């Protein structure tokens with residue numbers, strides 16, 4: 001029997017799964033770096049660092065130029081600058097991946113309950129989902145700072161399972177990175193991965209997942225075919 005046979009709900013990741021947000025990260029990070037007297041970096045560099053939340057991203061971006069002591073000394077103002085820049089352009093340069101709306105619509109039509117779990121701060125996530133027409137699909141949304149621990153910790157996924165009153169085996173996680181898969185495995189949720197996002201520069205094929213789907217619409221079809 002397929003691990004997808006009893007699926008009743010899906011937890012969908014945001015950055016790299018629903019939206020290509022690297023162009024937003026790029027503008028905000030380089031705005032922060034300019035304030036700190038640092039030169040611009042490329043989208044390719046940033047794509048390797050996204051996925052483990054804002055604190056991790058800012059430390060990685062500053063580590064390109066500075067040692068640990070200097071990073072600690074400048075961390076609070078750097079984070080303030082980053083958040084200010086990000087919020088001022090949030091969503092302006094980001095685009096939906098193909099078949100995201102169609103996939104979510106199909107999942108909803110199949111009766112799946114939907115949650116969004118992202119490591120993006122909730123203050124960035126809520127307006128972004130609304131701006132891109134994604135907010136109406138999700139019963140619950142957790143950002144990276146909504147709960148005491150973020151992915152790859154299983155807590156956000158376990159919290160959604162509890163919210164939905166479903167066992168983890170009935171809640172599939174869909175994401176673009178090993179972060180999503182590790183959280184899902186630790187929570188006991190089946191997991192599907194998309195190959196087009198940001199997996200810390202690693203191959204999607206190295207992720208322990210229950211299947212690779214090219215789009216969220218393909219994920220919806222795969223789940224339906226096993227239900």
Ligand SMILES: O=C(O)COP(=O)(O)O
Nearest residue numbers: 014015051052053118119
């Ligand atoms: O902002 C991040 O670190 C990545 O967020 P994600 O969990 O939506 O991929």
Ligand SMILES: [Mg+2]
Nearest residue numbers: 013015016176
């Ligand atoms: Mg992601």
